[in-house]
Amino acid sequence: MKLLPLPPISPEPIPPLSQDWVLGQDYIQLSTTRPVRLVQHVWSVPFRRHRHTFTELVVVQDGSIPHEIFDENGVCTRFEVETGDCLVIPPGLIHGYAEPEVGRPCHRVDICYLAECFLWDLGLLWAEGLVPLFFAS
Numbered sequence: 001m002k003l004l005p006l007p008p009i010s011p012e013p014i015p016p017l018s019q020d021w022v023l024g025q026d027y028i029q030l031s032t033t034r035p036v037r038l039v040q041h042v043w044s045v046p047f048r049r050h051r052h053t054f055t056e057l058v059v060v061q062d063g064s065i066p067h068e069i070f071d072e073n074g075v076c077t078r079f080e081v082e083t084g085d086c087l088v089i090p091p092g093l094i095h096g097y098a099e100p101e102v103g104r105p106c107h108r109v110d111i112c113y114l115a116e117c118f119l120w121d122l123g124l125l126w127a128e129g130l131v132p133l134f135f136a137s
Contacts, residue, residue, distance in 0.1 A: 023052040028112045030054055035117035044105040049096035057111040058087040065106035066098035081106075091115075 028037050043065055064082035071077075078098060081087060089095060100106045 021050040063106035
């Protein structure tokens with residue numbers, strides 16, 4: 001398989017902190033012809049709370065960072081994700097990252113995908129135990 005370079009992520013403007021930030025399929029450049037996008041990050045600063053219209057699989061390669069999840073009342077639950085951890089973040093979940101430990105950036109890979117593009121054979125996916133992983137709700 002040949003990996004081709006992808007264009008940069010859309011420079012969609014970030015709304016004020018008082019507004020919810022929604023990352024859409026256009027921002028991450030997902031479509032039915034490109035239902036998966038891999039994005040590598042090195043975070044040494046916080047990443048504001050947001051939600052998205054696609055599913056995100058986060059794999060922490062090195063370091064750690066506090067991950068925050070917000071409920072419908074804005075109450076925050078914070079937990080540390082570290083090397084080897086994986087998160088499945090379903091569409092619509094408001095979440096973000098607090099500031100990592102000073103001098104220790106977090107290296108992670110986000111696999112963003114349109115779950116509905118993988119519904120062609122649910123029987124096979126259930127048999128392999130993948131549905132609960134990739135179709136979290």
